[in-house]
Amino acid sequence: MAVTKAILEKWMVAQKRHRLSDKQVQMARELGLNPDKLGKIDNHKQEPWKAPLPQFIEEIYFKRFKREEPETVKPLKQVMAEMEIRKKRQKAEKEERRKQRVLSSDSAE
Structure with missing residues (x-):
C-alpha cells in the first residue's frame, strides 16, 4: 500500500496529540x-x-517483531521529504x- 501525504499528515497530528x-x-x-x-x-x-499509549505501542511491537525498536528510525518529516524527491x-x-x-x-516521418 502506498503511503500518501495525507496519511503522513494524520500521523504527524497523532504524534503531537498523543506525545509520541x-x-x-x-x-x-x-x-x-x-x-x-x-x-x-x-x-x-x-x-x-x-498502559499509557507509548508503553502499549512498545509492548505490542516487541510481541510482534521480537525486538525492542525498529532497525532504522526515520522522522515523518524525512519520510515526506524523500517522498517529494x-x-x-x-x-x-x-x-x-x-x-x-x-x-x-518525428524522425520516423
Whole structure:
C-alpha cells in the first residue's frame, strides 16, 4: 500500500496529540495501527488498568517483531521529504520519456 501525504499528515497530528516520539510513531505504523483510533487506546487516565499509549505501542511491537525498536528510525518529516524527491524524479523521468517519444516519432516521418 502506498503511503500518501495525507496519511503522513494524520500521523504527524497523532504524534503531537498523543506525545509520541518518532520511534513510537514508526512502531505504530509498522504495526498497522490507525492514527485516528489512537485516542481509544490512550485513555489510561480514565481507565487506570490500561498502559499509557507509548508503553502499549512498545509492548505490542516487541510481541510482534521480537525486538525492542525498529532497525532504522526515520522522522515523518524525512519520510515526506524523500517522498517529494521521489515524486519529482519520477515526473522528470516521465517528461524525458515523452520527449524521447516525440523525437522518435518525428524522425520516423
